[in-house]
Amino acid sequence: MITEYHRPQTLEEALKLLSAPNTRPLGGGTGLTHPSDESFAVVDLQALSLDRVHKFGKHLEIGAIVTLQSLLESAHSPTALKTAIELEAPLNLRTMGTVAGALVTCDGRSPFAVVMLALDAQLTVDDEQSIVYGLGDLLPIRHELLKGKLITKIEIPLQTKLSFETVARSPADKPIVCTALAQWPSGRTRLVIGGWGKVPTLAMDGNEASGVEAAARNAAHDAADQWASAEYRSAVAAVLAKRCLAIIES
Ligand SMILES: Cc1cc2nc3c(=O)[nH]c(=O)nc-3n(C[C@H](O)[C@H](O)[C@H](O)COP(=O)(O)OP(=O)(O)OC[C@H]3O[C@@H](n4cnc5c(N)ncnc54)[C@H](O)[C@@H]3O)c2cc1C
Numbered sequence: 001m002i003t004e005y006h007r008p009q010t011l012e013e014a015l016k017l018l019s020a021p022n023t024r025p026l027g028g029g030t031g032l033t034h035p036s037d038e039s040f041a042v043v044d045l046q047a048l049s050l051d052r053v054h055k056f057g058k059h060l061e062i063g064a065i066v067t068l069q070s071l072l073e074s075a076h077s078p079t080a081l082k083t084a085i086e087l088e089a090p091l092n093l094r095t096m097g098t099v100a101g102a103l104v105t106c107d108g109r110s111p112f113a114v115v116m117l118a119l120d121a122q123l124t125v126d127d128e129q130s131i132v133y134g135l136g137d138l139l140p141i142r143h144e145l146l147k148g149k150l151i152t153k154i155e156i157p158l159q160t161k162l163s164f165e166t167v168a169r170s171p172a173d174k175p176i177v178c179t180a181l182a183q184w185p186s187g188r189t190r191l192v193i194g195g196w197g198k199v200p201t202l203a204m205d206g207n208e209a210s211g212v213e214a215a216a217r218n219a220a221h222d223a224a225d226q227w228a229s230a231e232y233r234s235a236v237a238a239v240l241a242k243r244c245l246a247i248i249e250s
Contacts, residue, residue: 004041015127017043019148027065027101030093050152058159064100064151071099080164084111100151104142108197109174115164117200118180118192119156126152139199160184163247165240176228177236181244191215193237196223209245216241
């Protein structure tokens with residue numbers, strides 16, 4: 001339950017407020033307003049000018065409180081990222097939920113997190129200092145690491161080729177298996193598999209694309225849960241990875 005509400009006008013003021021115990025950043029509030037036995041204060045980020053999508057050079061800088069829908073509508077967003085955002089949440093949630101909030105609350109079924117991890121998204125986290133974390137490093141430790149801190153922006157590369165493929169019970173459902181493949185002009189290739197677990201799985205980060213099918217199959221070798229067996233996910237992940245590669249190479 002939210003017991004206190006603050007709306008700071010500066011980042012410094014926000015960070016000072018967040019240093020108090022039981023105080024959390026408020027993005028779109030779609031997760032934080034769920035009924036809870038916990039009592040906590042919230043620091044609303046909407047006055048901090050963190051709501052811009054800005055292209056500079058070969059990168060896209062996304063403010064922490066950019067909504068999923070704004071990123072979906074940005075002319076700079078890669079098509080595969082837009083597809084993943086559409087699957088992430090329905091329109092009403094997308095217009096409120098923020099990019100930072102979505103990554104803090106995501107699990108391994110999140111299409112948005114799968115694509116952002118394939119792009120090797122870099123998150124700027126502020127407290128007294130500003131530190132940049134790769135999404136892959138941050139995700140497993142996000143809940144401990146972010147105490148008293150704030151994600152202020154997220155950066156993704158724009159020069160990569162990107163593809164995203166998915167299998168689900170219905171076209172709008174969260175995927176049972178999904179794969180995202182990003183390839184840099186240098187040949188660097190990252191493959192991420194999602195659809196189960198606490199975080200998406202980085203299956204490959206190499207200098208070239210050979211071996212993506214085997215990497216996908218191996219990454220899902222123990223991915224059993226109530227939605228699918230590991231054998232099924234392994235087989236499907238390999239097929240989706242092959243499709244992703246064909247799209248990138250076409
Ligand atoms: C009906 C309904 C269905 C939902 N279904 C799903 C679902 O299927 N899967 C799912 O993952 N979520 C689901 N959610 C939760 C929620 O919609 C998403 O996780 C959403 O993207 C969270 O974004 P937000 O900006 O609203 O975050 P908030 O609710 O504002 O915050 C969520 C968490 O992120 C932290 N946070 C927010 N911004 C920052 C920041 N800049 N820096 C550091 N920490 C930050 C908050 O402190 C909080 O701990 C659902 C919500 C609703 C209402």
